[in-house]
Amino acid sequence: MADTAKPKGGGTAKSAGGRRRNRKNDTPNLADEQPKDLLDYYRQMLLVRRFEERTGQAYTQARIGGYCHLNLGEEATVVGLMSALNERDYLFTNYREHGYAIAKGISPRGVMAELYGRTTGVSKGWGGSMHMFDTEARLLGGYGIVGGQLPLATGAALAVSYRGGDEIVMCQMGDGTTNIGAWHESLNIASLWNLPVVYVVVNNFTGMGTTVEMSSAEPDLYKRGSAFRIEGQRVDGRDVLAVRDAATDLVERARSEQRPFLLEAFSHRMKGHSVVDPAKYRTQEQADEARAQENDPIALFEERLEKAGVLTEEAKKEITDSVREEVADAADFAENSPHPDVSTLFDYTYATPVANESRRMPADPVFAE
Amino acid sequence: MSVITYRQALRETLRAEMHRDEDVFLIGEEIGIFEGSYKITEGLLKEFGERRVRDTPIAEEGFVGTAIGAAMLGLRPVVELMTINFSLLAIDQIVNHAAKIYGMFGGQTSVPMVIRTPGGGGQQLGATHSQNIELFYSFVPGLKVLAPSTPGDAASMLRAAIRDDDPVLFLENLGLYNSKGEVPDDGDQVAEIGRAAVTREGSDITLIGYSRMAVVAQQVAEKLAEDDISVEVVDLRSLRPLDRETIVESVRKTGSAVIAEDDWLTYGIGAEIAATIQEGAFDFLDAPVRRVAMAEVPLPYAKPLETAALPSVDSVITAVKETLNAVGRRVG
Ligand SMILES: Cc1ncc(C[n+]2csc(CCOP(=O)(O)OP(=O)(O)O)c2C)c(N)n1
Numbered sequence: 001m002a003d004t005a006k007p008k009g010g011g012t013a014k015s016a017g018g019r020r021r022n023r024k025n026d027t028p029n030l031a032d033e034q035p036k037d038l039l040d041y042y043r044q045m046l047l048v049r050r051f052e053e054r055t056g057q058a059y060t061q062a063r064i065g066g067y068c069h070l071n072l073g074e075e076a077t078v079v080g081l082m083s084a085l086n087e088r089d090y091l092f093t094n095y096r097e098h099g100y101a102i103a104k105g106i107s108p109r110g111v112m113a114e115l116y117g118r119t120t121g122v123s124k125g126w127g128g129s130m131h132m133f134d135t136e137a138r139l140l141g142g143y144g145i146v147g148g149q150l151p152l153a154t155g156a157a158l159a160v161s162y163r164g165g166d167e168i169v170m171c172q173m174g175d176g177t178t179n180i181g182a183w184h185e186s187l188n189i190a191s192l193w194n195l196p197v198v199y200v201v202v203n204n205f206t207g208m209g210t211t212v213e214m215s216s217a218e219p220d221l222y223k224r225g226s227a228f229r230i231e232g233q234r235v236d237g238r239d240v241l242a243v244r245d246a247a248t249d250l251v252e253r254a255r256s257e258q259r260p261f262l263l264e265a266f267s268h269r270m271k272g273h274s275v276v277d278p279a280k281y282r283t284q285e286q287a288d289e290a291r292a293q294e295n296d297p298i299a300l301f302e303e304r305l306e307k308a309g310v311l312t313e314e315a316k317k318e319i320t321d322s323v324r325e326e327v328a329d330a331a332d333f334a335e336n337s338p339h340p341d342v343s344t345l346f347d348y349t350y351a352t353p354v355a356n357e358s359r360r361m362p363a364d365p366v367f368a369e
Numbered sequence: 370m371s372v373i374t375y376r377q378a379l380r381e382t383l384r385a386e387m388h389r390d391e392d393v394f395l396i397g398e399e400i401g402i403f404e405g406s407y408k409i410t411e412g413l414l415k416e417f418g419e420r421r422v423r424d425t426p427i428a429e430e431g432f433v434g435t436a437i438g439a440a441m442l443g444l445r446p447v448v449e450l451m452t453i454n455f456s457l458l459a460i461d462q463i464v465n466h467a468a469k470i471y472g473m474f475g476g477q478t479s480v481p482m483v484i485r486t487p488g489g490g491g492q493q494l495g496a497t498h499s500q501n502i503e504l505f506y507s508f509v510p511g512l513k514v515l516a517p518s519t520p521g522d523a524a525s526m527l528r529a530a531i532r533d534d535d536p537v538l539f540l541e542n543l544g545l546y547n548s549k550g551e552v553p554d555d556g557d558q559v560a561e562i563g564r565a566a567v568t569r570e571g572s573d574i575t576l577i578g579y580s581r582m583a584v585v586a587q588q589v590a591e592k593l594a595e596d597d598i599s600v601e602v603v604d605l606r607s608l609r610p611l612d613r614e615t616i617v618e619s620v621r622k623t624g625s626a627v628i629a630e631d632d633w634l635t636y637g638i639g640a641e642i643a644a645t646i647q648e649g650a651f652d653f654l655d656a657p658v659r660r661v662a663m664a665e666v667p668l669p670y671a672k673p674l675e676t677a678a679l680p681s682v683d684s685v686i687t688a689v690k691e692t693l694n695a696v697g698r699r700v701g
Contacts, residue, residue: 090442124475133474140441141474145465151434152466158435159442162394162420182461185431192426348472349510351479351534355563356610358510366613367649 028241030308038310041083041240043319045075045298048099050327051108055098055115058331059275064115067144068129071099073270073290076297077202079103080243081265084251085170090138090160092153093172095130096202097142100172105137108330118337125340126348147180149173150199154186157195161258168254169197170247176207178221184228190260191228197260198250199225202237204269209281222264230262237267238297268295371554376546378520379409379485382527383447385556387417390445393531396423396436397449406451407487407546433459433484437467437536440482445531450486453540454500467536468511479534483527489543489581490631490679496667499675501632503580506538507608513562514608516540518583520550522606525560533562540608542581565612567619571601573698574689575619575626577642579605582629582680589629589685598700600689608638616642617649624655625696627688629680634662656695659688 030038052070059068071078074096082103085091093100101111106122114121115129122134130144140156143149153171160167177183178201190197201221205212212219222232235246243265250261268290272279279287293299305311346359360366373381386393399406401414401424414422425432429450436446450456456463463484471479490499507514513535517523523541530537568583569590578586583604590600601619605612620626626646628639639660646658664678693700 092438121475123473123477126475127473131473133477135477140478141470143466145461148434148461148466151431151462152438152441154431155435155438155440156442157438159439159444162439162444182430182434185426185428186434188426188428189431189435193423348476350513351471351476351481352562354513354533354610355561356607356612356614357563358610365648366645367617 027236027239028245030304030310033241035310038305039315039319041079041244042301042305042311043323044079044103045240045301046319046323047108047326048075048078048102049298050323051102051111051330052098054327054331055112056271056275058115063335064129065117066128066130067095068115068275069096069273070271070275071096073268073296074202074204074237075099076240076301077237077243077265077267080237080240081170081172081200081247083244084247085168088138088167089251090140090153090156090167090169091172092140092149092156092169093142094146094149094174094177095142095144096174097132097139097172098129101132101134101137101139101142104134104139106132106134106139108326109333110134112330112334113337116334116337117339118334119340120333120337147173147177147182150177150182150186153197154190154195157190157197157260158193161193161195166255167196168251170200170251171197172200172202174207175201175203175205175212175221176210176215177201178224179215187225187228187230187260187262191230194259196254196258198247198254199230199260199262200247201262201264203264203266206269206273208273208277209279222262225262230260232262232264234264234266237265238295238300240297240301270296370551372549373520373552374546375520375523375541375548375550376407376409378524378552379527379541380411380413381556382524383410383413384416386528386531387413387421392443393445393447394421394423395447395449396425396432398425398427398451400424400449405449407543409485410449429455429458430462434462434466436482437462437470437480440480440536441470441478443481446482447531448482448484450484452498452543453486453488453502454498456484456486457502460505463506463512463536463538464509468509471535472511480536481534483530483537483539485527485539485541487541487543487546488631489545490663490668491675492543493670493672493675495670499668501663503538503540503608504632504636504638507638509609511536512609513537514540515562515606516580516608517606518545518578518580518604520548521552521558522560524552524556525558526562526606528558529560529562532559537562540580544581545584548584560606563607563610563612565603565605565607565615567601567615568604569600569602571599571623573599573623573625574693575601575603575616575623576629576685576689577603577605577616577626578629579608579638580631582631585680585682585685586629588682589689592682592686593689596700598689598693611641611645613645613649616645620646620650621653624653625692627659627661627685627692629661629685631663631680633665634660635665637662655697656692659692661685661688
């Protein structure tokens with residue numbers, strides 16, 4: 001199911017592409033799948049793609065502020081991972097989480113409105129691109145500090161275990177995150193305490209511009225759990241079905257065996273690190289590779305579905321149209337939603353109000369009399 | 370009322386809260402088998418078992434963050450950090466996560482947790498183990514920072530901290546663990562967070578302190594009473610929120626103030642108090658506000674050097690007398 005073949009290394013998108021071309025073809029057979037599910041994955045991937053394209057556009061039009069990191073090129077990984085979770089499972093992610101939020105069941109309207117900083121956003125306009133949260137969907141946060149989500153996810157798994165619940169926690173991160181202290185401390189604790197958490201490393205071969213080989217002494221990232229006796233697997237993140245199966249396997253094992261697992265998914269980041277990054281550090285060859293048809297998870301899946309007769313011209317048009325409408329609707333919704341009122345500025349500093357909390361505006365005197 | 374130590378007050382409160390609420394659990398280094406570096410958690414592992422009293426690896430960032438994540442799902446972890454010096458390894462989780470999660474996500478989840486940790490110099494532990502860096506946390510909206518100076522406050526404020534839905538940094542002090550004081554026997558006093566206390570009334574000068582220095586302030590007031598100097602003592606108790614009203618009200622009455630703090634002077638807690646006083650009691654001041662604080666050095670090991678660097682009863686008395694002289698009252 002998961003590819004545990006040793007890659008050749010080398011550190012560039014090119015060599016990474018090379019290593020994937022060598023892997024055995026272990027993707028699930030379409031004949032074993034429900035066409036309805038396949039079309040659903042296709043639609044979700046397309047939704048994430050179009051949503052992110054629209055996000056990039058809105059960002060360059062200054063409708064969206066701050067940092068903005070997109071899931072373009074990672075749609076199969078996003079959708080495959082989320083299809084392995086059930087509604088009650090918890091998700092923690094890094095700041096590259098718009099697609100995860102949508103695939104976890106949050107309305108694109110709420111995600112787009114958050115990007116626009118409106119009260120109708122998932123985090124009421126307090127979080128922005130990097131900090132989406134939804135109690136009901138059990139997305140317990142996108143986090144902008146690299147590695148910050150790891151101890152938190154570990155703690156959520158502790159709470160589940162403390163109460164004897166049967167939910168699991170998934171903790172998504174990028175390849176660069178495997179070098180931070182919180183990674184080592186979290187995996188150690190999760191393994192010692194038998195916590196039901198699946199750590200997922202989305203390996204897009206680079207942090208911002210720094211490659212895996214430049215930053216990780218063990219570039220086979222799925223092996224880095226072995227220091228903590230955490231079993232790791234690797235999967236082709238361009239293949240939504242392979243990701244789904246690898247993730248489902250580990251998620252269900254975490255649930256039944258009550259211990260942590262590690263999954264590494266290779267995935268191409270089609271564009272720069274964030275919307276404003278022109279990715280000049282990439283050679284032309286690397287840039288071409290990142291955008292190549294053969295690395296585009298949606299093009300790959302579309303071709304397979306068409307060949308198998310699952311995706312007809314008609315169905316494709318219907319899906320494309322409805323996705324376009326949904327994204328346009330999300331953008332309209334965001335555009336027409338209210339900005340938070342300044343009177344709410346002090347609403348969320350503390351959950352339990354206490355005496356002498358400061359409500360001073362910048363130019364106010366400390367003692368207003 | 371019984372007279373017990375600050376240490377016993379903490380332990381009994383932890384016990385009682387764990388009995389009261391199944392969601393309360395303890396997590397930290399050496400708190401179980403070893404029963405705590407300062408024996409606050411003595412006997413609790415035996416009584417409650419490993420599920421409720423969790424020994425952690427030496428991984429401050431990891432286990433503080435783990436506690437935060439557990440709190441996000443509604444548990445009420447009480448973390449012990451061996452000393453506040455080691456909190457620096459967890460500062461990302463405390464400042465960038467615990468303090469932010471409620472606001473950053475629009476109030477969707479709170480972080481009901483307590484981080485207990487002692488500060489305090491004077492134990493010849495050298496530069497890395499003798500710091501008073503509660504300022505770092507007092508600076509951050511989203512955190513609450515409590516600093517009890519008596520066993521009674523230790524109990525009622527710890528109870529309040531555990532029942533509060535926000536992350537609370539609960540500052541203890543190595544120099545206070547053996548101090549004794551009265552604590553109610555039925556023990557269900559819950560302090561109000563965010564309130565300072567006038568712990569001794571006086572009319573000549575206001576002396577402000579917190580944690581160990583609030584105790585020193587009491588000793589100073591007692592000594593000076595022998596010379597007919599009437600010192601009003603304000604124990605801050607809560608560093609965030611800060612009870613500015615109580616401070617200013619006292620200074621408006623006495624007309625002068627000395628601040629005693631165990632941290633470094635420049636940018637320290639006392640600087641904030643002095644700024645508060647000039648803004649809230651400018652017209653009432655008869656002399657400049659004085660601060661007594663640690664000498665600005667990494668605290669040395671050698672006893673004479675360490676003693677000289679730390680504020681003491683004598684150094685506070687000197688500052689009080691000089692301030693009263695500046696007011697025009699000759700006190701020698
Ligand atoms: C602690 C910390 N250090 C640095 C940064 C700046 N930064 C943001 S994203 C990033 C790269 C992270 O790479 P990776 O974990 O591979 O995730 P990716 O962006 O590729 O999804 C860096 C260095 C940060 N946000 N937090």
